Amino acid sequence: MTNPLLQPWTGPFGLPPFDQIRDADFGPAFDMAMEEGRAAIGAIAENPDAPDFANTIEALEQADALLDRVAGVFFNLAGADSTADREALQRDLAPRLAAYSSEITNNRALFARIEALWQGREGLGLSAEQARVLMLYRRMFLRAGAQLEGAARARLTEVKARLAVLGTQFSQNLLADERDWFLPLAQADLEGLPDFVVASAAAAAQERGQEGHVLTLSRSLLVPFLQFSPRRDLRETAFRAWTARGANGNEHDNRAIAAEILALRQERAQLLGYRDFAAFKLETEMARTPGAVRDLLMQVWTPARSKAEADARALTALMQDDGINAALEPWDWRYYAEKRRKAEHDLDEAALKPYLELDAMIAAAFDVANRLFGLSFRPLDLPLYHPDARAWEVTRDGRHMAVFIGDYFARGSKRSGAWCSAMRSQKRLGGDTRPIVVNVCNFAKGRPTLLSYDDARTLFHEFGHALHQILSDVTYSFISGTSVARDFVELPSQLYEHWLEVPEVLERHARHVETGDAMPREMLERLLAAQNFDQGFATVEYVASALVDLAFHEGAAPADPMARQAEVLAELGMPRAITMRHDTPHFAHVFSGDGYSSGYYSYMWSEVMDADAFAAFREAGDVFDPALAAKLERHILSAGGSDEAEALYTAFRGRMPGVEALLRGRGLDAA
Known part of the structure; x- marks a missing residue:
């Protein structure tokens, strides 16, 4: 049968023919796309003509056209509508695509052509956009190890392939924990919940093939439950499940994966001549240095923590009015903050929604x-x-x-x-x-x-x-x-x-x-x-996550990320009733790939x-x-x-x- 991923997409607007694509089509399509890409890259590198912008940079821009097309569909579906087959293919593809990328950036002849263009750029008559693209391609190759030799070059290739595998595994573990957990809610458990939360819990039950109502780890259901449920025991159960994603001691546990990722990132940076991964990563960002990032975050942290601590005292008083003479806990904050918002701003989310x-x-x-x-x-x-x-x-x-x-x-x-x-x-x-x-x-x-x-x-x-x-x-x-x-x-x-x-x-x-x-x-x-209501809480949970991320990537990689996380939070004086927005085992921004690693401050x-x-x-x-x-x-x-x-x-x-x-x-x- 004809593979629709490999045919011209002639439908409206050149959209993928989603109704024709099957999971079994993706593997052969990736094989063909990488084969075509290798041939195109080889032709550029071995071109006997002297390098110019068109036959090198513009040719590179178009070399992976089929791979870009297939990957554009697959990875969107893998994130938004995962299946067992898609997850298996994603695990298979991670090291293969990393190796394919390394083949390109390790191609000496190809980099020699780019470097020749760079050295002679003043005489090429490039537009501003072309000059920028040339600089970015050269920088990408350099940061991928194009100038490394021998064992260092081979090791960097291994490190990048392993990081790709681990990032995929981290994401799939997190998805599995989120998908597998739900809490059945009896009729009595719905007490105090607005109609929209009850309706969402019913829809979640139907989606999972359950009767009645269930609570899931979807933020848009779980957060309103924490806001409105008067059942402190159920709030605690839900909150603990939410914050334990990736750290349940099962086959989906992400803690060892996070430690290995951090160690490999540090090794990658040092192979490329950088002190640590933060220095490597931030070199090309607006912030440039870890110090600049920390300066910004601490300018915000100090007033935010002060505000959060004052808010915690007010929420504790509300909790004591309910007859609970205990410390304010993270599963209490949203419930009493919602009560306070209603009292101070006469704003009821159930009436607003x-x-x-x-x-x-x-x-x-x-x-x-x-x-x-x-x-x-x-x-x-x-x-x-x-x-x-x-x-x-x-x-x-x-x-x-x-x-x-x-x-x-x-x-x-x-x-x-x-x-x-x-x-x-x-x-x-x-x-x-x-x-x-x-x-x-x-x-x-x-x-x-x-x-x-x-x-x-x-x-x-x-x-x-x-x-x-x-x-x-x-x-x-x-x-x-x-x-x-x-x-x-x-x-x-x-x-x-x-x-x-x-x-x-x-x-x-x-x-x-x-x-x-x-x-x-x-x-x-x-x-x-009321837009700034509870901003102390929101800012503290975010900035704490950003500072932990930065600490993970400065200096030697921590052997125990959870212990390092605890140290950073203790040094900051983290309010006890607020947790990081993203605890390490489910910090997908940082560990599912390099996108926001050492960059959650962004x-x-x-x-x-x-x-x-x-x-x-x-x-x-x-x-x-x-x-x-x-x-x-x-x-x-x-x-x-x-x-x-x-x-x-x-x-x-x-x-x-x-x-x-x-x-x-x-x-x-x-x-």
């Missing part, structure tokens, strides 16, 4: 994109990879810009969290290629699906990433869309969250799911006034910029100011990695910001 229905919030995100960037969204009725996924064509002035796929509901086959990816990236080389962009979330399904305000922020956040892909306008895929420094990539996503705070956006889209009435003005005002580095960037719109007197939106698109959203992040931001804002706007935005400036 009917105004934040999923489809209405999608429409709000689309409306903001239309008002800022002139984008329009047309629903598409096409076969996709899962019945929950849906798609839209994105256009501007009648021109096709992208296909956007939204996959919003939690399920057992989907890894936790929320993310944006591209099945196909924008580029102009070889013809105008428009992207296929995917947003994946884990909202608890309901009928209808009602979001918390935090869920709605997540939706806007991921759509901000999507706009970075949709509006990309570069020639080379190597710098397309979100291909930027890790501590810059969160700027568009976190900036976009601010438009959810705009009263006219909520007035237009936050309408009661049953009556259609707009959110009452006084509720809207209370919601916006969200806060970007937040310094997003707070300052939105201030520019406020200063303009119109948060939809067309000239400023055009400037944002030109210098950041469409520019990809075409320049250094500092240069792109400065072109937009005129200067780099300080931490003050971030502290004001989190309500920590007076803490």
Whole structure:
């Protein structure tokens, strides 16, 4: 039979033929794609003609076209809709793809051509974009060990292959723990839970083939349970299961894997001549050094901890009013914080959620994109990879810009969290290629699906990433869309969250799911006034995670990461009733791959910029100011990695910001 992954995709917008692809197609397709890639790379390296930009760099850009296409489909499905066959293939592919990548960067003849271009770059007549792409390719090869010799070169190849295996194993272990655990809830266990939580628990039971109601480890179900359940025993059971993911002493335990990953990263860095992995990783980021990262995080940590400790005293008093004369525990915090929010801000999430229905919030995100960037969204009725996924064509002035796929509901086959990816990236080389962009979330399904305000922020956040892909306008895929420094990539996503705070956006889209009435003005005002409520907690749990990540990668790798984690938290004076947002055994950002390793701080580095960037719109007197939106698109959203992040931001804002706007935005400036 013909393998649909290896045929031209002639359907609408060149989308993958999801209804024809079977799991058995992926293995042969990867084999063929790597074979084609090897042949293309060999032809470039052995080309008898003198190297020039077209026959070396542009040829490299196109050498893996088939592999990019197959991988773009497979890895999206592996994260969003895992199956046993996909997990097995992912384990098989991890070392093979790492070895394939090493073959390319270890190819001496190929690197010699790149180095010749670099040394003669002044006489090549390159455009600014081409010069940037040449520099990035050379840097990638150098950081992959292209100049290593003998045993060091061979060992680095082994290390990278093993890291790929371990990262895949870490992710699959975490998914297995999340998929396998659920807590049946008897009727009495539903006491005090709002209707939307009860409905989500019923939907979760149905998804798992259970009767009645169950609690799962999906954040969008578990967090509301912790907020509203008066059953302290059940809150403790749920919280302990949530924080024990990857550390249950079973076949899915991630603790030894984390230790081996850290040791191998340290070895990798030292093979390349760096003191430690943090120095290696941060060299190419905006922060540059571990010291700069720590300075930022500690500027925020001190006022955040002070605020959290004051909040803990207030929550303890509320708990004592309930007759519980015990220390405030992590499974108590959200329950009493919700009580306090209702008392101080008269804001009840159960009353708020009917105004934040999923489809209405999608429409709000689309409306903001239309008002800022002139984008329009047309629903598409096409076969996709899962019945929950849906798609839209994105256009501007009648021109096709992208296909956007939204996959919003939690399920057992989907890894936790929320993310944006591209099945196909924008580029102009070889013809105008428009992207296929995917947003994946884990909202608890309901009928209808009602979001918390935090869920709605997540939706806007991921759509901000999507706009970075949709509006990309570069020639080379190597710098397309979100291909930027890790501590810059969160700027568009976190900036976009601010438009959810705009009263006219909520007035237009936050309408009661049953009556259609707009959110009452006084509720809207209370919601916006309470935005910084519990920021001490939120900031402490995040910054603690970022500082532990940094400590893991500075100096010698810890033999026992859990012991090192405990040491760091003790040194920080971590409040006892707050835990890290991501405990080491389920810290997927750091251990499922290298993306956020030694880089979890990136969200806060970007937040310094997003707070300052939105201030520019406020200063303009119109948060939809067309000239400023055009400037944002030109210098950041469409520019990809075409320049250094500092240069792109400065072109937009005129200067780099300080931490003050971030502290004001989190309500920590007076803490």
